[in-house]
Amino acid sequence: MNRPNLAIIGNGMATCRLLDELDRRGGLGQFQVSVYGEEPHGGYNRILLNTVLQRGSVDEITLKPHSWYAAKGVQFHPGKTVTRLSHAAKRLWTGDRAEHRFDLAVFATGSKARIPFVEGIHRGDGSLKDGVFVYRTVADVESMRARVRPGLPVAVVGGGLLGLEAAKGLTDLGADVTVVHLFDTLMNRQVDAVGGQFLRRAIESLGIKVLTSTSTKAIVGENRVEALVFGGEGRLLCDMVVFSSGIAPRIELAIDSDIPTNAAILVDDTLQSGLAGIYAVGECAEHREAVHGTVMPIYEQCSVLADVLTGANPDARYLGSKVYTKLKVAGVDVASMGRIEARYESDEIVQIVEERRGVYRKLVIENDRLAGAVLVGDSTAAAELVQLLERRVVLPANRLDLLASGDALAGVGSDPEICNCHRVRKSALQAAIQGGCDTLPKLSELTSAGTGCGSCRGQLAHLILQHTHGVAGAARG
């Protein structure tokens, strides 16, 4: 058999999707595909890392077990880092110095956590101090969960999407979490200043402390973390610090292989790099000055690349994606898409602020078309808005029509049903809590909520917590 060799470097979500797209087009028969993955696992869904943090198994987030590669005839090299690649020789070498031939290669090396310059982050021998973590891989969260215990003071440096998800995961494990954010607005890349205020309130109601406009200057502690020192005044005692202050594309191998890069590997509309036969997808690819780190654009890239590689549709072109992100934290509803601020004088801004409901919604409109949106507290309209953003259709004259969510959710919104088994609504639960049910067993006994499938117990605990916070706040004020 004389099939061309297709090497895929990296084994993250982009690779898993690319393999599925190739499979659908017969590409796994057309090519001898080899996948080089640094981690020992089959490909997994990185956005579900909190499942592993909550003591779940890697299986629960696995997209492709080892058996999948074998069954599909894909040569899988787990635990192998590609250290060198020669475009001219059409060969690559892994860390164990093994040499592999390829005809075509795809970079899907993703990105790594960016660790900011912080004094005292390293030990004398250059390794990270005990208690310093990043939130990126299964190994990262496995070591985090081994260390965390109830009441442990933890600092999460970076209040972006990933930082807030990590903070929530650690809080669920009982840690006493403080988010330290450099800017004055949490998730400042996705949310504007007003939305940031709503978001902050929602995050704080989960029992997470938030420090904004705070730079982290140094880590105190001999060999292990004891405290953070901030740029201005003050310090925070903590036994653990998790850095989630951004990611950086992994392009060292590309640079060493003379593949043109900027912030990431430069690709054209067919996802081909500056060197013929070498492609890049996902977080390590830069297309028309954009590097995408969310799942849907990466899926779209993989679909085009599979079309191009297999010849299923040689005319397929990737023309860029609209940005759409959501915060995946139970109890805090945030969605953001496109531009979040006005750019031109003619841009229209529609803002709806509902203080008591804790809901903030903002639309950015350019030339009668949706250019972006920020939704905090209630993102039900987002699924439809993102269609309008994508299709660039002319919006209805009454912009408020856009926020009428398409799906008629009976009872959701004003007074949602929390316990679906026993049909107990939020208002009934709040009344019971005010009447003295300050623990989960008491609340369940009185209202039956949480005694069916049990899936609402987290929300019940959250309601109790919210109430006690409210009382404490009132006492202080």
Add this chain to the structure above:
Amino acid sequence: MNVPIPILNMSDRNAQTVKTHCPYCAYQCGILMPSGDENAVVGDSAFPVNNGQLCIKGWTSGELLGHSTRLTTPLIRTKSGQLAPTNWDEALGVIADRMQSLQTRYGSDSFGVFGSGALTNEKAYLLGKFARVALRTANIDYNGRYCMSSAAAGSNKAFGIDRGLPFPVSDIARASTILLVGANVADTLPPIMQWFEKQKEAGGRLIVADPRRTATARTADLHLPLIPGSDVAFANGLLFLALDEKVIDKNFIAERTVGFEAARNAALAYPPIVVERLTGLSEASLRTTVRWLASASSSMLLTGRGPEQQSKGVDGVLGFINLMLALGRVGQPASGYGCLTGQGNGQGGREHGQKADQLPGYRLIEVESDRISVAKVWGIDPTHLPRKGKSAFELLNSLGPDGGIRGLLVMGSNVAVASPDAGRIEERLKSLDFLVVCDSFLHETSESAHVILPTLQWAEEEGTMTNLEGRVIRRRRVKQAPTGPRGDIDILCELAKRLGSGDKFGFQSTQEVFEEFRRATAGGIADYSGITYERIDSEDGVFWPCTSEDHPGTPRLFAERFGHADGKARFHAVHYRPAGEQPDDAFPLYLTTGRYKEHYNSGAQTRLVGPLNATRPMPLAQIHPHLAKKLGASSGWRLTLETRRGRAEFSAEVTHDIRTDTVFVPFHWGGRHAVNRLTNPALDPTSRMPEFKVAAVRIAGVRPPEGRAP
């Protein structure tokens, strides 16, 4: 037999009233009809499926019997192209001659047969036998390919058996949560709503996923207006959330299924951020759906043509089955997955050999042991049985000189209206050397026919049907057959005799066909061998499988085991893929098709019924007010819809009940009003179902209603 059965428990005054069933959909309502000249119809309150209720089509079904346009004599096309009356002997003789001469010249497979989900079990069985034994052609298929084939393939893969509903419809009333996907039952199976109403009264919840806010969706607790063609993403997204919410039933999965890991791995690639974008549905509503399904003491998921009539219809069905298996609901009381069959005998019609790949009893024509079993009943050498032939659209698309199928016999189907890309199929029909149509009325397909044979109608002959529950019931002869038309069974036997196979078709009555048919199904998956006309009468129908006369029948499947050899259900890893055609800059909107409650299928019958036609004389194109405003149109304005296959003009119906990106048109009309001239014949790779539910369309013209200045 063939004598009206008096209803014993009725007063003498009604002694001539006969219990039978409605001629239309798969719900097969029990009706009572007088045997005299009057064609009044009332619902049979003693039949436990409809309990006396009927829809407007059922109430008016008697009108067809005495209709003035009914065909009473065979017609033959003259050299000048006119249809002229002829006698039966000549008509049958011409057909047999042409069949033989075309097959001699071009081979046995050059003559095709196209059947229907409207035919009784006896007719469907005999049509399959006629094709294989008398004509010896591989090319037989039927219009059920356009209806239930995706659900059938999905159920066979997952459960090892395909019976639309694995439980009686009355179980609906006992389900705590029901998710209906792409099924507008309030319009398509109206009397079924009584069970949904009972379900609601008992405190149950209903969720309806449909791009339109249909009459059914309006009764729901939650309506999910998903993007046409996004069902696989929807199903996988729900499974993702079921995993996320930790509500899957690990014990059920371990004990009763295989293949969960692969389905889970696939579903993990569908987080809400992806699914929201593909389906247009919010994470909140998806989560609510999963919670309602998982937390209820019993829950059902039922699909209609929405997810099934797609080029990925089978994967959609498998995705929904995955979800219900993962939740541990299949085979549990008032729970599980079911498909709502559409055509009158869509269920029986797909079990007994009018499908290209099938033999009676749900046997497969490419399985050697199945060939041997059936050949034995038919008294032929198994090697003489043809192999698998072409599926419905592929068969029709092969008509004419360049396709190789030179002649076609159509029984009970109006393919010129019901097929996708109908303009192309019309051309194909016209290019045939010889077309025979057996029907009671002229319609769009018979316009191209060389010979038309007038047939008896539903209330004029005997036969059994299998309703959407898998319940085998009897249609009875209520009326004296008029002189002129003949029954389909009679026609097939007469033709077989002329083709030299008379000894295999020596049936004197429908019941004789039924007796042979029972034997032919014995030992198959759809085993009818224990069902008799007498048992059907005394037991309100009998549910298959029923393997002997003392077997009670099987109202509920899967309580203990599934149809696969190991008794376990199968998960399947499925992935979303785009429809055969997605909206783009040139054709920016989705086109989807469906039904009105006043019409049935191609409308060949219902368009002839006064009250039905008066209420719905024409199809309307539903569009959202936002779209209408952009076009400068309002209700009643004429819209020219255009796809890559054709154009058609419709009046606009402006309504909030549809997505802003979607146009809906019902398909019951032919010619200039045929939306199927626009639909896309992209086929599902497994079921060969065409993609009636998704095409990319543009509005190429807008003009005010007739008689109004622009």
